[in-house]
Amino acid sequence: MAFQTAQLEMQIPQLRRYARALTGDAWAADDLVQDTLERACDRWQLWKAGSDLRAWLFTLMHNLFVDGVRRAMRQAGQRVDIDDVAQELATPAGSTDQVLDLQRCLLRLPEEQREVLLLVTLQDLTYEEVARITGIPVGTVMSRLSRARARLRELMDGTAAMPATVVPLKRLK
Known part of the structure; x- marks a missing residue:
């Protein structure tokens, strides 16, 4: 398990970078990485030695993220179209x-x-x-x-x- 742990730790910076870009929020990204690592540790036996660990971890993260988005949509009960709130997201003119x-x-x-x-x-x-x-x-x-x-x-x-x-x-x- 020590070798596997070292392999897993090497992937954390890439996982954090992708999670941050996906969520747009540092706290949510850290939670997503933590959930991904927990799932990876719980299901380590499902990873095939010699296959691409990074791809497997990204698959876990992708699935967790999609599940979270779906769960949030169900809990919210409604969707907000980004174009409906575009004026709130618009950059002020002349912004540097x-x-x-x-x-x-x-x-x-x-x-x-x-x-x-x-x-x-x-x-x-x-x-x-x-x-x-x-x-x-x-x-x-x-x-x-x-x-x-x-x-x-x-x-x-x-x-x-x-x-x-x-x-x-x-x-x-």
């Missing part, structure tokens, strides 16, 4: 701290796009590893990554279009 806007813009991405973007860019995982972690096909990973990058560019440039009002369509017979 645009670097800090990256975190806010990342949080405005849809969760599935943000996860893929962070795993590929921040953690430097391959598309195949991301597909295995998230449980989606490689093509979907590439599509979500492309859409996430485009949307993030729009948000950072301030050119992101606000959602248009929905025009009801007439039914034709």
Whole structure:
């Protein structure tokens, strides 16, 4: 177990970085890392020696995060569309701290796009590893990554279009 513990400890900085980017909150990120490590220790026998430990840990973290989001949505009983509160998130004109806007813009991405973007860019995982972690096909990973990058560019440039009002369509017979 000493060798396994050392391997696990080596992954903590990457887990913390990904959790911080996912949650946007230091306390929530630390809780997510702690939960991930607890689950890893409880289910250590499920990890196959010689396989990618990092991918296995990220899979555990991904599943815990998704479960937490779903649980929070059930408890809240309602969803808030980020575009409905966009004016509250908008940066004041002439703000000099645009670097800090990256975190806010990342949080405005849809969760599935943000996860893929962070795993590929921040953690430097391959598309195949991301597909295995998230449980989606490689093509979907590439599509979500492309859409996430485009949307993030729009948000950072301030050119992101606000959602248009929905025009009801007439039914034709």
